[in-house]
Amino acid sequence: xxxxxxxxxWTASQQEGADAKKLVxxxxxxxxxxxxxxxxxxxxxxxxxxxARNTKLAASVEVAHEREAPxxxxxxxxxxxxxxxxxxxxxxxxxxxxxxxxxxxxxxxxRELIELYRSITTA
Amino acid sequence: MESIIKKIEQEIASMTSVxxxxxxxxxxxxxxxxxxxxGLEGAVMAEMVLFDPTFDRTLESALKDAEQIYGxxxxxxxxxxxxxxxxxxxxxxxxxxxxxxxxxLSIPVGDGLVxxxxxxxxxxxxxxxxxxxxxxxxxxxxxxxxxxxVMDRAPVNTPIHTGxxxxxxxxxxxxxxxxxxxxxxxxxxxxxxxxxxxxxxxEDPATRxxxxxVAIGQKESKTARIVADLAEAGAMDYTIVVxxxxxxxxxxxxxxxxxxxxxxxxxxxxxxxxxxxxxDLSKHAVAYRQMSLLLRRPPGREAYPGDIFYLHSRxxxxxxxxxxxxxxxxxxxxxxxxxxEGDISAYIPTNVISITDGQVFLLANLFxxxxxxxxxxxxxxxxxxxxxxxxxxxxxxxxxxxxLAQFRELEAFMQFASDLDEGTKKQIDAGQRxxxxxxxxxxxxxAFEMEAAVIFAATNGFLDGxxxxxxxxxxxxxxxxxxxxxxxxxxxxxxxxxxxxATDKALRAKLDAFAERATPVEKEA
Numbered sequence: 288x289x290x291x292x293x294x295x296x297w298t299a300s301q302q303e304g305a306d307a308k309k310l311v312x313x314x315x316x317x318x319x320x321x322x323x324x325x326x327x328x329x330x331x332x333x334x335x336x337x338x339a340r341n342t343k344l345a346a347s348v349e350v351a352h353e354r355e356a357p358x359x360x361x362x363x364x365x366x367x368x369x370x371x372x373x374x375x376x377x378x379x380x381x382x383x384x385x386x387x388x389x390x391x392x393x394x395x396x397x398r399e400l401i402e403l404y405r406s407i408t409t410a
Numbered sequence: 411m412e413s414i415i416k417k418i419e420q421e422i423a424s425m426t427s428v429x430x431x432x433x434x435x436x437x438x439x440x441x442x443x444x445x446x447x448x449g450l451e452g453a454v455m456a457e458m459v460l461f462d463p464t465f466d467r468t469l470e471s472a473l474k475d476a477e478q479i480y481g482x483x484x485x486x487x488x489x490x491x492x493x494x495x496x497x498x499x500x501x502x503x504x505x506x507x508x509x510x511x512x513x514x515l516s517i518p519v520g521d522g523l524v525x526x527x528x529x530x531x532x533x534x535x536x537x538x539x540x541x542x543x544x545x546x547x548x549x550x551x552x553x554x555x556x557x558x559x560v561m562d563r564a565p566v567n568t569p570i571h572t573g574x575x576x577x578x579x580x581x582x583x584x585x586x587x588x589x590x591x592x593x594x595x596x597x598x599x600x601x602x603x604x605x606x607x608x609x610x611x612x613e614d615p616a617t618r619x620x621x622x623x624v625a626i627g628q629k630e631s632k633t634a635r636i637v638a639d640l641a642e643a644g645a646m647d648y649t650i651v652v653x654x655x656x657x658x659x660x661x662x663x664x665x666x667x668x669x670x671x672x673x674x675x676x677x678x679x680x681x682x683x684x685x686x687x688x689x690d691l692s693k694h695a696v697a698y699r700q701m702s703l704l705l706r707r708p709p710g711r712e713a714y715p716g717d718i719f720y721l722h723s724r725x726x727x728x729x730x731x732x733x734x735x736x737x738x739x740x741x742x743x744x745x746x747x748x749x750x751e752g753d754i755s756a757y758i759p760t761n762v763i764s765i766t767d768g769q770v771f772l773l774a775n776l777f778x779x780x781x782x783x784x785x786x787x788x789x790x791x792x793x794x795x796x797x798x799x800x801x802x803x804x805x806x807x808x809x810x811x812x813x814l815a816q817f818r819e820l821e822a823f824m825q826f827a828s829d830l831d832e833g834t835k836k837q838i839d840a841g842q843r844x845x846x847x848x849x850x851x852x853x854x855x856x857a858f859e860m861e862a863a864v865i866f867a868a869t870n871g872f873l874d875g876x877x878x879x880x881x882x883x884x885x886x887x888x889x890x891x892x893x894x895x896x897x898x899x900x901x902x903x904x905x906x907x908x909x910x911x912a913t914d915k916a917l918r919a920k921l922d923a924f925a926e927r928a929t930p931v932e933k934e935a
Binding site: 336340343344362366378380386389390391392393394397398399400401403404405406407408 | 414417418421428429430431432433434435436438448449450451452464467468469472473476478489505507509
């Protein structure tokens with residue numbers, strides 16, 4: 288049940304023009320009326336979990352070097368992943384990586400080298 | 411070293427810049443071998459996924475821990491999936507990336523598996539290296555497969571000889587049949603299964619079935635002893651062992667029987683015969699219950715999930731005798747179920763009894779009395795029956811069941827032996843002799859022609875000259891005698907699979923000689 292409240296609150300907060308203060312006030316009054324105010328801490332925990340989940344699944348673009356950012360962002364948009372900016376992740380060695388909409392697009396040298404290592408070391 | 415350098419050079423030469431596009435999710439929570447994953451909305455039931463331990467790490471640290479961890483999707487939920495981890499669950503952490511592999515769980519199967527010990531994923535665990543030549547000669551085959559339909563099957567009409575007289579005479583098993591072995595702990599269920607495997611050594615290599623022994627939730631020491639015994643007897647030349655010991659995750663114990671069935675079907679589809687033993691399905695049901703409860707599936711009777719029947723029915727239905735059009739191969743299944751206090755009316759035993767084509771019921775009190783195998787002939791049955799017997803065995807075993815049933819009724823009167831008429835005493839003696847004849851030591855299966863000859867001798871009175879209590883010793887002498895002096899008759903039975911009139915006459919002559927040669931001390935006055 289708390290999950291449903293959290294989900295409803297989350298969905299409402301994502302709509303354009305949503306007023307966070309008003310949403311929380313309405314929720315609290317509703318819970319008081321129903322005699323379910325004690326659920327508020329659990330609703331908060333579920334909401335934090337939802338927020339963390341959506342942050343993890345949010346669109347992101349990583350590049351090995353700053354100069355690769357424009358190409359990476361363009362390629363990501365072509366594949367349906369819209370990120371505002373690209374973050375530098377030197378562990379990629381070369382290339383870029385984008386995730387979002389449940390997809391991962393990996394054009395980094397790091398991935399290639401790991402796959403090369405696996406194909407050499409497995410029989 | 412040179413070959414390694416060469417391989418690296420080849421790999422680098424073939425390297426091209428690749429952009430990989432994959433559907434991924436993120437681990438939300440993990441514990442008890444189960445991971446809850448956010449995302450993977452396109453995942454299908456029983457799809458394999460890959461946990462990627464390298465995503466958030468530098469290249470150097472990633473290469474130190476690059477071994478992949480597989481998972482199996484078993485729950486599809488509104489905002490994600492639940493996955494059973496098929497590997498080291500301690501390496502899976504919250505926030506880990508998971509990607510779909512786009513294929514159902516598959517294991518490598520091939521002729522190279524014969525003689526090997528593998529785990530539920532088909533990976534060798536016997537320390538003898540990759541299966542086949544560098545893993546070649548195997549192909550990935552889905553572990554779940556729909557059983558053959560009615561029109562693709564043929565009637566079961568070829569016996570699979572267990573080498574155990576009581577079974578081959580009274581509860582014959584055919585190739586393509588499912589015969590359940592059921593009883594309490596320590597009554598000889600595994601012994602019957604292993605003796606069946608050992609006895610296949612006496613079969614013609616052209617028709618010898620490939621044997622697959624699936625150890626589910628067993629002690630590793632027990633499985634090791636079984637493998638050693640099979641190897642010593644030369645049975646590993648046609649046997650594959652699939653092991654998911656008690657220490658392995660419940661997921662492996664759940665998958666092991668399906669792996670065994672998949673391997674058996676590989677040989678069946680080639681037109682060969684295969685025998686698969688599931689030891690035991692009680693532990694399989696417990697492992698599936700554990701997994702289902704961790705996956706938050708609703709518990710039913712005795713906390714088993716609602717589809718526990720379907721778990722075993724779809725597994726056992728894969729045993730079949732195929733039609734000529736489909737190659738004529740067969741997969742025979744010998745599932746084993748352990749009962750508690752002899753209760754065959756419990757949930758899982760009744761489920762499996764209703765699925766199989768008969769059961770061999772072993773009783774603890776018979777075992778303790780020294781009757782081994784401790785088969786309760788009254789409650790045991792083979793629904794295929796004499797269709798799965800050679801003509802030779804049919805000829806000699808026809809009357810045994812009735813005689814034994816009459817003997818059981820008279821047993822209660824044995825304490826009044828001195829007050830019984832001659833006819834009743836004779837019947838009791840005959841019953842005692844037959845019971846002793848059906849006893850057999852562990853690890854000593856007999857070729858079917860020897861079984862037929864011994865039972866022929868017993869049912870035709872050639873052992874009546876020996877005291878009833880010494881029938882077992884007399885049988886040992888009889889087997890020695892037949893091996894030395896009745897080779898032609900045994901060969902005739904083996905080749906023709908029946909006791910013809912000529913063989914009957916010749917065998918009687920030899921058995922007369924045997925009976926006469928027994929010393930006067932050994933005979934009754």
